[in-house]
Amino acid sequence: MKGPIISGAIILAGMFIFLKFLLPLVTAPLPASLIYLYLALVLSGILIYGTMSASSLEAMMGPVFRFLSGKGQTGASQMARLAVLVMFPLLVGWQTYSRLVPSDLPPAENRTIHPAPPGxxxxxxxxxxKTPENIMMGKGLYAAYCSPCHGANYDGKGPAAPGFNPPPANFSDPGTIAQLQEAYLFWRIKKGGVGLPVEGMPWKSAMPRWEDELPEEFIWKIIMGEYDGAHQTPRTWEEEE
Amino acid sequence: MLNGLGSLRTLSLIGLFGVLGFSSAFANEPPASEEPGSVSVRLYQLEGSLPSEDPNSSQWDSVPSSEFNLAPQVHWPPRIQEVTVKSVKVKGVHNGQEMAILVEYADPAEDAADAAALEFMVGDKPAHFAHGQKMLQVEGGPVNIWYWKNESGKAVDMSAKGFKTLETQPHQDIQAKGVWENGIWKVVFSRLLKTEDDQDVQVEEGEWRSVAFAFWDGAVVDGLVKEKGGQKAVSTWWYIRAEPSADNSIFGWVILGLVLATAFELVIVRKLRKGQAV
Structure with a gap:
């Protein structure tokens, strides 16, 4: 069994290995849908090449047709043909079933972690x-009010953290407060989870609305202590100092 | 050729039964028990009466559980920094009419003021997990709370939409039964899936609802109850769903797929054998 079918299969497999495993070594991995699209293009190329003339068509499809017709087959090839003929309807049935069976997964949630603040x-x-005294005071306030969830190490791993979904923010992660301005933190601390817009799913947030309990001075100093403790600096739009 | 077609028919029939057996085996097999860190509670469908009265019923043994971590309530005052109940295992069943939800959690001592509660969003508007409190940019909905306390031995059907709005509903629709044994509380709550009361969560088979949990350790420490009111172990929202009845129309479509695929094969093979296609 050699000929266009085997060569085509080798080309397809080689292309898949290239796209899936080799290409990511030099650039970002391709999405599965794009790999599928490229493979479909390669396959159409192979089919066009194979069907260009009557002789190339016979070279490509002849073995397949003879295999499926079952003429003069014995032993292993007969069994292989029967297996193919049985597997095809089974695959169609399985595909039908898996497309129609109701999903058991909860609805997907697209929660925006840092939605836009109110104007x-x-x-x-x-x-x-940013005096040492103010930072010190901020750290003390942080320890008292914030650390039960956000953690004494500013890593979102306070003793209360495991019970909450979404989890408390990890300030030592470069993707949280380092990406935000102090004004943004002021909003989030002051208004809490209930202050989030709909894309932030405020109904799930356990972040307190601290404006009910803390004066603004405390909030600004907590922000200072938070950045200092987490070894991050606020994002700014202008060059400072 | 007749022989070939005959054996093909036989094989197709075998294939048909094979897929049907395979598919139905998958449809009926419950998934493996979920690890801690579940995201949903599944109310498994049972035939006949539910183990609503008995948290220790052997009927519960075969129901897989979900497990959720709990946190001390630190969202609003009065806060608490340390709570007794750290996580809860939840099992659920329904029979198309009624549902029963079993919560199981560790509490080293049985106390009169021990209590457990389930909370549900009611209606289409999302409600904040903390008693449906007001949100600033989103119009929220109410919550339905099922509250069981050991000393009363029963559950109360309650509603809230914001802090200090918690009230006992005029129409009570729930039952509960708790059993404490060897440091474990098992409390089973039960209700009809659907009620006439628009203050209640309405559970439609196959539709997702939101549920949250709360537990109070009623131990008396220095003359005071350790956890009461807002001082409790809580969860935020998770999902819950009553498993839908098997949809047998799926098997109709599967059979149609098998028949069409087999017929396609028959036509192709027949044409090939007659030499039309080559």
Missing amino acids: EFVGLSNPYP
Whole structure:
């Protein structure tokens, strides 16, 4: 069994290995849908090449037709033919079933972790100077009010953290407060989870609305302590100092 | 050729039964028990009466459980920093009419003020897990709370939409039964899937609802109850769903797929044998 079918299969397999395993060594991995599209293009190329003339068609499809017709077959090839003829309807049946069977998974959630703040919080700057005393006070307030969830190490692993979904933010992660301005933190601490817009799924957030309990001065100093403790700096739009 | 076609028919029939057996085996097999860190509670469908009265019924043994971590309630005052109940295992069943939900959690001592509660969103508007409290940018809905306390030995059907709005419903629809044994509380709550009361969560088979949990350790420490009111172990929202009845129309479509695929094969093989296609 050699000929266009085997060569085609080798080309397809080689292309798959190239796209799936070799290409990611030099660039970002391709999405499965794109790999599928490229393989479909390669397959159409192979089919067009194989059907260009009557002789190439016979070279490509002849063995397949003879195999399926079963003429003069014995032993292993007869069994292989029967297996193919049985497997095809089974695959169709299985595909039908798996497409129709109701999903057991809960609805997918697209929660936006850092939604846009309301306009009144955009551009605010911390009115308190970054003195060692203010930072120290902020860290003390953080320890008292924030660390049960966000953790004494600013890593989102406080003793209360395992019970919450979504989990408390990890400030030592470069993807959280390092990406945000102080004004953004001021909004999130002041208004809490209930202050989030719909894309932030406020109904799931356990973040308290601290404006009910803490003066603004405490919130600004907590922000200072948080950045210092987590070894991060706030994002700014202008060059400072 | 007749022989060939005959054996093909036989094989197709074998294939048909094979897929049907395979498919139905998969449809009826419950998934393996979920690890801690579940995201949903599945109410498995049972025939006949439910183990609503007996948390220790052997009927519960075969029901897989979900497990959820709990946190001390630190979202609003009065807060608590340390709670007794750290996680809860949840099992659920329904029979098309009624449902029963079993919560199982560790609490080293049985106390009169020990209590457990389930909370559900009611209606289409999302409700905040903390008693459906007001959200600033989103219009929220109410919650339905099923509250069981050891000393009363029964459950109360409650509603809330915001702090300080928690009230006992005029129409009570739930039952509960708790049993404490060797440091484990097992409390089973039960209700009809659907009620006439628009303050209640309505459970439609196959549709997702949101559920949250709360537990109070009623131990008396220095003359005071350790956990009461807002001082409790809580979860945020998770999903819950009553398993839908098997949809037998799926098997009709599977059979149609098998028949069409087999017929396609028959036509192709027949044409090939007559030499039309080559």
